Amino acid sequence: MKNSYTNNNLKSDNDLSFNWSLVQNEMKSKLGLEIYESWLKKINFVEEFKGYILLSVPTRFIRDWITSRYLDQILQITKNYKKDIIRIEFKIIEKTFKEEKNMNYSKSLDVHENVSFIKDSYLQYNRIDPNKTFKNFVTGSSNKLAYEATLKITDTVSHYNPLYLYGGVGMGKTHLLNAIGIELKKDNKVMFISAERFMYQFVKSIKSNDMVKFKEYFRNTDVLLIDDIQFISGKEAMQEEFFHTFNALLDKGSQIVISADRAPNKLLRIQERIKSRFSGGLVVDIQKPDLELRKKIIDNKISEFCSLSSGEFKISKEIIEFLSSEITASIRELVGAVNRIASFSRIYNKSPNLSEVKVILKDLLNLGENKVTIDVIQTLVCKFFKISKNEMLSSRRSRYLVRPRQTAIYLTKILTSKSLPEIGREFSNRDHTTIIHSVKTIEKLKEKQPELVENINKLKNQILYYNKDNEI
Numbered sequence: 001m002k003n004s005y006t007n008n009n010l011k012s013d014n015d016l017s018f019n020w021s022l023v024q025n026e027m028k029s030k031l032g033l034e035i036y037e038s039w040l041k042k043i044n045f046v047e048e049f050k051g052y053i054l055l056s057v058p059t060r061f062i063r064d065w066i067t068s069r070y071l072d073q074i075l076q077i078t079k080n081y082k083k084d085i086i087r088i089e090f091k092i093i094e095k096t097f098k099e100e101k102n103m104n105y106s107k108s109l110d111v112h113e114n115v116s117f118i119k120d121s122y123l124q125y126n127r128i129d130p131n132k133t134f135k136n137f138v139t140g141s142s143n144k145l146a147y148e149a150t151l152k153i154t155d156t157v158s159h160y161n162p163l164y165l166y167g168g169v170g171m172g173k174t175h176l177l178n179a180i181g182i183e184l185k186k187d188n189k190v191m192f193i194s195a196e197r198f199m200y201q202f203v204k205s206i207k208s209n210d211m212v213k214f215k216e217y218f219r220n221t222d223v224l225l226i227d228d229i230q231f232i233s234g235k236e237a238m239q240e241e242f243f244h245t246f247n248a249l250l251d252k253g254s255q256i257v258i259s260a261d262r263a264p265n266k267l268l269r270i271q272e273r274i275k276s277r278f279s280g281g282l283v284v285d286i287q288k289p290d291l292e293l294r295k296k297i298i299d300n301k302i303s304e305f306c307s308l309s310s311g312e313f314k315i316s317k318e319i320i321e322f323l324s325s326e327i328t329a330s331i332r333e334l335v336g337a338v339n340r341i342a343s344f345s346r347i348y349n350k351s352p353n354l355s356e357v358k359v360i361l362k363d364l365l366n367l368g369e370n371k372v373t374i375d376v377i378q379t380l381v382c383k384f385f386k387i388s389k390n391e392m393l394s395s396r397r398s399r400y401l402v403r404p405r406q407t408a409i410y411l412t413k414i415l416t417s418k419s420l421p422e423i424g425r426e427f428s429n430r431d432h433t434t435i436i437h438s439v440k441t442i443e444k445l446k447e448k449q450p451e452l453v454e455n456i457n458k459l460k461n462q463i464l465y466y467n468k469d470n471e472i
């Protein structure tokens with residue numbers, strides 16, 4: 001299979017390689033931020049082939065959800081950018097929670113690939129999200145100081161200058177920078193930019209001999225909000241320019257607010273003089289939210305949904321307890337979890353129960369797939385279909401045994417990372433082609449038999465549930 005980049009048939013289609021970020025942006029505006037954040041953001045572009053594109057998502061559940069609800073619209077949007085694309089395929093690339101967190105670096109750096117295709121201006125990146133305000137920023141002991149310091153900036157410009165805000169991923173740094181932007185842009189010229197974007201503009205301006213404009217633009221602002229400054233690590237020329245911009249702004253009394261993932265003295269490969277400038281104003285950190293704040297954030301999100309949809313949106317106490325005790329790593333994950341539950345409730349017109357929540361949030365929770373064993377799957381499937389394990393593992397082909405056997409094989413394939421030959425071995429040394437056949441059969445039947453889908457979902461829940469309970 002050839003990539004379209006080298007494929008002559010597709011050359012007529014002006015752009016050379018597929019720019020997924022354009023599709024993402026359009027999905028965001030067409031399908032809404034809530035759906036985008038909860039589901040579509042999880043989609044990664046893998047490769048373009050002749051006539052179709054291959055995308056990846058972290059779990060099957062997300063793939064099924066997306067394909068059953070949004071695929072038509074995604075395809076439609078994709079076609080606007082490349083009309084030859086007639087279908088979309090998904091592949092599951094499961095990531096552990098840790099890996100996903102570590103991905104943040106490389107993901108953000110990859111953005112460069114797409115940049116040259118976007119007709120950009122400085123202004124295009126100076127976007128302030130109207131939904132991230134001080135008003136909807138929930139405070140607790142871990143973020144109160146940061147909240148108060150940022151709020152203070154908005155009543156007296158140059159109170160703390162610079163203000164340096166740091167904390168882990170998904171803790172609310174960008175939210176606070178954004179909130180400052182909303183408040184101050186009423187009377188000031190505000191520039192809100194990620195360090196990465198600043199870097200990109202810088203390089204681009206050098207290439208196009210436009211440095212004068214670049215300098216003018218950045219030095220002309222009253223408030224510079226610069227997000228994720230750690231990205232200038234190791235970029236010497238860029239740091240030089242940044243240092244001068246920084247000084248020029250301070251000299252003329254402009255306010256600077258910086259966010260980063262770590263304290264100034266912990267920044268790597270950033271000039272000492274810059275680090276010392278960062279420490280020269282006020283440095284505050286945002287820590288991980290404690291249980292109380294996590295609950296408050298969930299409650300807050302629920303009331304936000306209620307007022308938005310002017311309807312009832314309920315999450316049971318049990319589920320709030322579960323979410324607030326399981327999703328501890330970041331506020332972003334927590335907000336994402338509530339968004340997904342809201343999507344579920346809207347679509348099915350009911351609140352999910354705990355086991356449904358576990359399935360919906362599988363990739364966010366640490367219900368690792370490796371904890372699901374073949375033995376548990378076989379046991380539960382046998383119990384469900386009221387057959388014995390010996391019967392399931394036998395070579396008998398009676399109808400009442402074949403379907404349960406295929407179901408168990410299918411569930412093993414989707415809930416564990418076992419290879420086909422490994423699965424074959426666990427099912428009385430069956431050949432891997434038999435395993436493929438079973439998986440395909442169930443997949444086909446699922447399309448025609450809603451009750452099979454329901455049974456499989458029930459079993460899936462039981463299996464995930466079983467493990468969790470056993471663990472406690």
Ligand code: ADP
Binds near residue numbers: 137138143167173
């Ligand atoms: P960071 O920039 O630290 O990685 P963000 O500011 O992007 O994190 O926050 C991630 C998500 O969590 C956003 O949707 C943001 O609105 C939300 N969020 C973070 N902190 C809070 C908070 N204290 N109250 C309400 N929402 C929050």
Ligand code: MG
Binds near residue numbers: 170174227
């Ligand atoms: Mg951020």
